[in-house]
Amino acid sequence: MNKIDLNGRCAVVTGGAQGFGRAIVERFAASGAKVAIWDHDQALAEKTAKEIGSAVTALKVDVTDPSAVETSRDATLKAFGKIDILVNNAGIAGVNKTVWETDLEEWRKVLRINLDGPFICCKAIVPAMLKQNYGRIVNIASIAGKEGNPNAAHYSASKAGLIALTKSLGKELAQQNIMVNAVTPAAAKTAIFDQLTQQHIDFMLSKIPKGRFVLVEEVAAMVAWLSSEDCAFSTGAVFDISGGRATY
Ligand SMILES: NC(=O)c1ccc[n+]([C@@H]2O[C@H](COP(=O)([O-])OP(=O)(O)OC[C@H]3O[C@@H](n4cnc5c(N)ncnc54)[C@H](O)[C@@H]3O)[C@@H](O)[C@H]2O)c1
Numbered sequence: 598m599n600k601i602d603l604n605g606r607c608a609v610v611t612g613g614a615q616g617f618g619r620a621i622v623e624r625f626a627a628s629g630a631k632v633a634i635w636d637h638d639q640a641l642a643e644k645t646a647k648e649i650g651s652a653v654t655a656l657k658v659d660v661t662d663p664s665a666v667e668t669s670r671d672a673t674l675k676a677f678g679k680i681d682i683l684v685n686n687a688g689i690a691g692v693n694k695t696v697w698e699t700d701l702e703e704w705r706k707v708l709r710i711n712l713d714g715p716f717i718c719c720k721a722i723v724p725a726m727l728k729q730n731y732g733r734i735v736n737i738a739s740i741a742g743k744e745g746n747p748n749a750a751h752y753s754a755s756k757a758g759l760i761a762l763t764k765s766l767g768k769e770l771a772q773q774n775i776m777v778n779a780v781t782p783a784a785a786k787t788a789i790f791d792q793l794t795q796q797h798i799d800f801m802l803s804k805i806p807k808g809r810f811v812l813v814e815e816v817a818a819m820v821a822w823l824s825s826e827d828c829a830f831s832t833g834a835v836f837d838i839s840g841g842r843a844t845y
Contacts, residue, residue: 601821604629607677608824609670611660611718612687614641616787617737619649620813621684624821626652633673635660635718636687660687660714663721670721679729682824683722685715685759686737690792693748704751711755712762719766723775732775733824736763737816740781740839748797756781760835767833776832778823783839785811807840 601624608625612618613634625632626649635658636642642655654676658669673680691707692699715736726732741749742756760779767777784790784801802810819838822828837843 598624598627599818601628601825601827603682603821603825606630606681606824607673607679608632608682608684609635609673609680609718609722610684610686611635611658611714613684614638614645614655616789617782617785617813617816618684618686619645620817621686621820622646622653623649624814624817625682625824626650628821628825630682631677633669633677635666635669635673660685660718661709663717666717666721670725674725680722680725681729681731681733683718683726683732683734684737684820684824685718685734687714688737688755688789690789691749691751692792693794693797695748696750699751707751708755708758711752712758715759716762719762719777723766723770726775727770727773730774732770732773733828734763734766734775734777735820735823736760736777736779737820738763738779738781738835740783740837740842743781743835743843743845746797746801748794763835764833771832774829776823776828778828778831778834778836780816780819780823780836780838781843782816783811783842785813785816787813804842805840806842809840811838811840 614636639657646653646655739756763779
C-alpha cells in the first residue's frame with residue numbers, strides 16, 4: 598500500500614458501513630484521518646467503526662433527509678472541529694428492469710438516494726469547507742453513468758447526474774482550495790449485488806476487458822489520493838477505474 602498522508606484530516610464517508618465505503622474508511626484511517634461513517638444502517642455502521650478502531654465514529658443518517666444530514670454535519674463538526682473530506686458513496690442499484698417496466702417510484706427511489714443524496718450532503722458541508730478554504734469531495738459514480746447499462750436506466754441516469762453535479766460544483770469551487778471529483782468504477786462484488794439479477798452481474802463482468810471485478814481496495818486507493826492535498830489541480834473531473842471498459 599502506498600502511503601497517502603491524511604494526518605490531521607477529518608472525513609465523512611456516506612454509506613461507509615460496508616463495501617466500497619468501508620474500504621475507503623479503512624484506507625483513510627490507515628492514512629491518519631479521523632472518519633465519520635454516515636450510514637442509515639446504524640447497527641452495521643457501529644460494528645464497522647468499532648472493528649476499524651478509535652479514529653472512526655458512526656452516525657445514523659439517511660442521506661435523502663436534509664434535516665438529518667444537517668444534524669449529522671453539526672454533530673461531526675462538534676466532534677472533529679472541521680470536515681476536510683466528503684465522500685458521497687451511499688447508493689443503491691435498484692431493480693433490473695427495462696424503462697417501460699420500471700415503476701415511477703422505483704425510478705425516483707434510485708434518483709433520491711444516488712443523486713439527491715450527494716446534492717444534499719454537498720449543500721450541507723460545502724459552506725464549512727468554504728470557511729476553512731480547504732476541502733476534498735469525491736463522488737462515487739459508476740461506469741454505468743457514462744455508458745448507460747440496459748435494465749438499469751434509473752441507476753445509469755443517477756450516476757450520469759452525479760458526474761454532471763461533480764463537474765458543475767468543481768467549477769463553482771475552482772477558485773478555492775476545494776477539489777470535487779468523481780470516480781467511475783466497474784462492478785465490484787459487494788452487498789449491492791444482492792439487488793441485481795445474475796444475468797445483469799454476468800453482463801457487467803462480460804463488459805470488463807480485464808476479465809474480473811474491481812476490488813474495493815483498488816477503488817479506496819484512488820479515492821485516498823483524490824482526498825489528499827496532493828490532488829490540488831484536478832477538479833470537476835471523472836477518474837476511470839473500469840478495468841479498460843471506459844473509452845473516454
Ligand atoms: N459494487 C459495484 O458494483 C459498484 C460499481 C460502481 C459504483 N458503485 C457505487 O459505489 C457505492 C457503494 O456501493 P457498494 O457496492 O459498496 O454498496 P453496498 O450496498 O455494499 O453499500 C452501500 C451502503 O450505503 C448505505 N446506504 C444506502 N442507502 C443509504 C441512505 N439513503 N443513507 C445512508 N446510507 C445509505 C447502505 O446501508 C450500505 O452500507 C454506490 O454509490 C454504488 O452505486 C458500486
